[in-house]
Amino acid sequence: MKKTFLRQAAFAAMLATTALAPAVSAHAAETPAKGGNIVVTYKDDIATLDPAIGYDWQNWSMINAMFSRLVDYTPGTTELKPSLAESYEVSSDGKTYTFKLHKGVKFTNGRELTAADVKYSIERAVNPKTQGPGAGFFHSIVGADAMTAGKAETMEGIVVVDDHTIQFNLVQPDATFLNVLALNFSSVVPKEAVEAADGDFGKKPVGSGAFILKDWTVGQSLTFERNPDYFIKERPLIDGYKVEIGQEPLVALLRLQKGEVDIAGDGIPPAKFLEMKKSPEFAGMIVDRQQMQTGYVTLNTQVKPLDDARVRQAVNMAINKDRIVRIINGRAEPASQVLPPLMPGYDKDYKGYPFDQAGAKKLLAEAGLKDGFSTTLYTSNTDPQPRIAQAIQQDLAAIGVKVEIKALANPNVIAAGGTKGEAPMIWSGGMGWIADFPDPSDFYGPILACASAVPGGWNWSWYCNQEMEKRAQAADAMPLPAKEKERLETWSKIFTEIQEKDAPWIPVFNERRVVAKSKRMGGPDEIYIDPTRVIDYEAIYVNQ
Numbered sequence: 001m002k003k004t005f006l007r008q009a010a011f012a013a014m015l016a017t018t019a020l021a022p023a024v025s026a027h028a029a030e031t032p033a034k035g036g037n038i039v040v041t042y043k044d045d046i047a048t049l050d051p052a053i054g055y056d057w058q059n060w061s062m063i064n065a066m067f068s069r070l071v072d073y074t075p076g077t078t079e080l081k082p083s084l085a086e087s088y089e090v091s092s093d094g095k096t097y098t099f100k101l102h103k104g105v106k107f108t109n110g111r112e113l114t115a116a117d118v119k120y121s122i123e124r125a126v127n128p129k130t131q132g133p134g135a136g137f138f139h140s141i142v143g144a145d146a147m148t149a150g151k152a153e154t155m156e157g158i159v160v161v162d163d164h165t166i167q168f169n170l171v172q173p174d175a176t177f178l179n180v181l182a183l184n185f186s187s188v189v190p191k192e193a194v195e196a197a198d199g200d201f202g203k204k205p206v207g208s209g210a211f212i213l214k215d216w217t218v219g220q221s222l223t224f225e226r227n228p229d230y231f232i233k234e235r236p237l238i239d240g241y242k243v244e245i246g247q248e249p250l251v252a253l254l255r256l257q258k259g260e261v262d263i264a265g266d267g268i269p270p271a272k273f274l275e276m277k278k279s280p281e282f283a284g285m286i287v288d289r290q291q292m293q294t295g296y297v298t299l300n301t302q303v304k305p306l307d308d309a310r311v312r313q314a315v316n317m318a319i320n321k322d323r324i325v326r327i328i329n330g331r332a333e334p335a336s337q338v339l340p341p342l343m344p345g346y347d348k349d350y351k352g353y354p355f356d357q358a359g360a361k362k363l364l365a366e367a368g369l370k371d372g373f374s375t376t377l378y379t380s381n382t383d384p385q386p387r388i389a390q391a392i393q394q395d396l397a398a399i400g401v402k403v404e405i406k407a408l409a410n411p412n413v414i415a416a417g418g419t420k421g422e423a424p425m426i427w428s429g430g431m432g433w434i435a436d437f438p439d440p441s442d443f444y445g446p447i448l449a450c451a452s453a454v455p456g457g458w459n460w461s462w463y464c465n466q467e468m469e470k471r472a473q474a475a476d477a478m479p480l481p482a483k484e485k486e487r488l489e490t491w492s493k494i495f496t497e498i499q500e501k502d503a504p505w506i507p508v509f510n511e512r513r514v515v516a517k518s519k520r521m522g523g524p525d526e527i528y529i530d531p532t533r534v535i536d537y538e539a540i541y542v543n544q
Helices: 002-019 060-067 115-126 144-148 176-182 191-197 249-257 270-278 311-319 323-329 359-367 387-398 408-419 466-476 484-502
Strands: 037-042 071-073 080-082 085-090 095-099 158-162 165-168 211-217 223-228 240-245 284-288 293-299 332-334 372-381 399-410 425-427 506-513 513-517
Touching: 002 223, 037 115, 037 359, 060 270, 080 085, 080 323, 115 144, 115 165, 115 191, 249 270, 249 513, 270 359, 293 311, 293 332, 311 359, 311 387, 311 484, 323 332, 323 387, 323 506, 372 387, 372 408, 387 425, 408 425, 466 484
Parallel strands: 037 240, 372 399, 372 425
Antiparallel strands: 071 080, 085 095, 095 165, 158 165, 211 223, 223 240, 284 513, 293 425, 293 506, 332 506
């Protein structure tokens, strides 16, 4: 058991070291203090706090801090460790995982958490009736495919051995299964609370994590308090945090400068970035880190004329990515492919589509669209996303494509993407894909796989290629570390071939994440741009 755990944890740690390469933090010598409340701001409201449904960068951190999972990550890293599980064993063929749960862990409604709750929660995340985006992650569990197809109400591969023992039986070995069990979608929830909420669990969440939602005034604020019964006794460090909604990013930064705000959640707008970077007044207040992220435009493969691969290839060739990078003060690199450069499996030799508007016009003519066509591009309404959308609009106009822009709040963009025929194109913008864990499969399953091309899913291209499905499942079944090199090469070819042949995306750039925090906030930079949590509310603290 320990051998298996250490091998996978070491592999994750190796990826974290090579891919993320965090700088040594100036806070490393601090002793974390306990106590204090902080204020975080966002422009848009939160859509949901339901772990089976929430999947945007705003709510991900909050959900993570309210719920617990069998395994989790060491703060600021991608190193896996047991959490709700006190131990686990993996069979020699890699197809059976057995977890022993800590006893005495309680939900915030006072009931003890059991293995039956684990089974219920994961089946709920996979069940298409939930309309959540995480089902594709669990494809390797026996019975998952039947459930996603609506042919089963339970998954026979999840077995409750006793109140504190849960077993997972897999169709094939899955190199990422422990990572999947650390995702928010694997968070454990009490069935009675879900049913009592009557479809509104996302507003009335009950978990077993570090924080409890005490108040949610829609459109104004959310207030979280420390869970006094949290089973990890040394966490969290802060007493609570308040999320204030409706704050324009520039206003939030002014308030942060005055000490009224502790974390400006929407980041630093490009117009303010250079000024803050050069000003001694903001020294120690800017966290600027590379991340495994790709910002992209989804092309709905089910909507005419984007159902023609030649049209999708043409719009790829029409976009001037260098100009878009300049809009955000160079805080990114132009992207050639789905995978970001820091992700293992990235093909550094693949150059993607060139900026060639003449070639784009030729492809449109071959597709019978020499006079172009009209379409709609959805985007977040937070700066600089509308300005980037306008640059895309101008580039496409040059090849005869007339684009109407719909700039909406993030939850509305997400809803449009998860509705099959609604959004022909979406600029992902501030919701660009950030890795859940450092493995290339994470850039396939939730955003390009057939299982994610469902209502509520995040495959906003509605792309489904059965040949790629088989190759992706075969790649995940390759054992680590024995076939690590072959596995990464397989994934690399999957992504470059998808882009070259089918072009369901326009990869635009790989952006650095920039966050502004007040001077009283302690802790290393990694926990403000955490590779798995975005912001690690459980680990941040206030300097007393």
